[in-house]
Amino acid sequence: MNIYSSLDNIAFDKPTAVTIGNFDGVHLGHKELINRTIAIGEEKDILPVMFTFSNHPLEFLYKKQIDYLTSFEQKVKIIEQMGIKDLVSVPFDYTIKDMSTEVFAKEILLSKLNATDIVMGFDSKLGNGRQGSVDYLYEVGKKLGFDVHIVQPVMVENMRVSSSFIRELIKTGEVKRAEFFLGRKYMLEGKVVHGKKIGRKLGFPTANLEVNQDILLPKRGVYFCKIEVDGKTYDAAVSIGYNPTIQSNKPFQEIFVEAHILEFEDDIYGKSVKLYFMDRLRDELKFNSLDDLIRQLNRDVLRIKNYIFT
Numbered sequence: 001m002n003i004y005s006s007l008d009n010i011a012f013d014k015p016t017a018v019t020i021g022n023f024d025g026v027h028l029g030h031k032e033l034i035n036r037t038i039a040i041g042e043e044k045d046i047l048p049v050m051f052t053f054s055n056h057p058l059e060f061l062y063k064k065q066i067d068y069l070t071s072f073e074q075k076v077k078i079i080e081q082m083g084i085k086d087l088v089s090v091p092f093d094y095t096i097k098d099m100s101t102e103v104f105a106k107e108i109l110l111s112k113l114n115a116t117d118i119v120m121g122f123d124s125k126l127g128n129g130r131q132g133s134v135d136y137l138y139e140v141g142k143k144l145g146f147d148v149h150i151v152q153p154v155m156v157e158n159m160r161v162s163s164s165f166i167r168e169l170i171k172t173g174e175v176k177r178a179e180f181f182l183g184r185k186y187m188l189e190g191k192v193v194h195g196k197k198i199g200r201k202l203g204f205p206t207a208n209l210e211v212n213q214d215i216l217l218p219k220r221g222v223y224f225c226k227i228e229v230d231g232k233t234y235d236a237a238v239s240i241g242y243n244p245t246i247q248s249n250k251p252f253q254e255i256f257v258e259a260h261i262l263e264f265e266d267d268i269y270g271k272s273v274k275l276y277f278m279d280r281l282r283d284e285l286k287f288n289s290l291d292d293l294i295r296q297l298n299r300d301v302l303r304i305k306n307y308i309f310t
Contacts, residue, residue, distance in 0.1 A: 001080045004088045005054065010112045015046040016086075017117040018109060020126065022163070023052050025069035026078045028183045029121065029154045029161040036151050037119045038083045049113060050084050053092040060092045067167060067216035069182075071189065088113065101127030102140050110144060119149045156180050173219035175277035185226075185276040188215060190257060192268045202290060204297050206239075206258040207268060209275070217255065218277060220284040224304045227259055228274040235262045237300045238275060244286035245293050262301060279307070 004010050019037040023030045034050065041048035056066040070078070076087065090096075099107070104127055109115040118141065120126070126137060134150055141148040153160045161181045169178040175186050190209030197205075207227075211217070220241035227236040236259040243256055259275065281300055287293040 001076060001084070002086045003076065004086075005090060007088075007090055007108065007112055010088070012047065012049070012086075012112075012114040014114070015044070015116040016049045016113050017041045017044070017046050017119060018049045018051050018113055018115045019119040020051045021121065021124070022056060023050070023075060023079070024056070024066075024163045025166055025182060026075055027069075027161050027163065027166060027181055028156065029151075031082065031183060032154050033119055033121060033151050034079060034082050034084060036149060037117075040117050040119065040149065044117070046116060047086055048084055049086045049088060049115075050079060051088045051108075051113070053096075054089045055092055057092045057097075061097070066214075067171075068214050069163060069166060069170070069186075069216060071212055071215060074187070074189070098128055101136060102144070103127075105140050105144055105146070109146065115146055117147045117149060119151060122150055122152050167216060170216050170218050173221055173223075173280045175218055175223065176279045179277075185278065186218070187277070188212075188217070188257070188275045190273060190275070192271050192273060194269060195256075195258070202294055202297070204260045204294070205265075206260045207273065209257040209259060209273065211257055217257070218280070220255070222281045222284070222300055224278045224281055224307055225259065226276040226278060227261055228276070229261075229264075229266070229268055229271065233276075234264050235304050236260060236275070237262070237281070237297070237304055238277075239284070241284035244284065245290070260297070260301070262304065 017037050017040040019033045021030065021033065037048045058064045059066050079087065109118060120134065120137065122134065125133060138148050157180070159165060166178050166181050170186060179185050188211055190211040192207045193210045195206065195208035217240055223238045223240070225236045225238045226233050238257065238259045240257050241255060281303055285296065287296065
């Protein structure tokens with residue numbers, strides 16, 4: 001894939017069909033935009049191109065922390081698998097912020113990207129202050145000579161698929177439901193780091209994961225996950241939380257992500273792994289004793305072994 005991180009020196013000789021958006025999560029709605037862009041590219045023999053920002057506009061404008069659903073690397077992998085070969089991912093800055101719809105179209109879409117076709121979502125806005133509604137974009141397209149294609153919302157469970165709605169599902173631990181909106185299982189990547197080895201002493205060794213702090217963690221609790229290690233997949237009970245039973249005398253500040261991998265004994269310290277969230281098992285609990293904790297961990301493992309896929 002060709003990735004352009006700056007608008008400097010970009011020059012597409014061949015005409016392009018460009019889809020524009022943040023594409024966080026690359027959910028079913030985004031996939032509809034991407035597929036339409038690729039289809040237009042095939043129909044007109046032009047290049048399908050994705051235009052996005054390396055930072056979220058809300059982060060830049062309001063210093064708002066964004067809990068991302070996907071890392072940049074994960075986003076690239078997904079869209080590349082779908083067939084996009086050219087990705088323009090540039091910083092959202094004051095230069096872009098202050099562009100009107102028409103200036104953005106002239107200076108970026110036409111001059112830089114050689115766009116003949118623009119693919120947007122039904123509620124997209126383009127330009128300073130999000131002034132460029134779909135109707136106005138049609139007018140600009142007629143004036144400057146490019147076609148505008150509007151993609152209608154994708155509905156699941158009578159709900160419009162959106163990154164913000166999926167974030168709410170993840171925040172409430174509804175990872176199984178989120179899968180229907182994402183079109184795949186929610187995933188976290190992490191590096192296995194050394195912990196205090198308390199789980200091993202309890203008979204439940206865990207892989208302690210260092211994860212990207214910008215990616216949204218599901219609600220605290222215990223989850224059934226599939227964990228990918230060295231290209232192989234295993235069942236795992238994954239705890240996300242403060243370890244209230246173990247850390248009972250300490251202030252709850254650091255959130256731990258720990259995976260007990262079933263029937264697995266390999267040394268994987270320093271390795272990168274992927275967690276695919278299958279379902280939520282229970283809330284995070286504080287137990288009166290370590291024996292009570294061990295009994296609950298045994299019940300968690302038994303639920304995973306007897307899990308019925310629906």
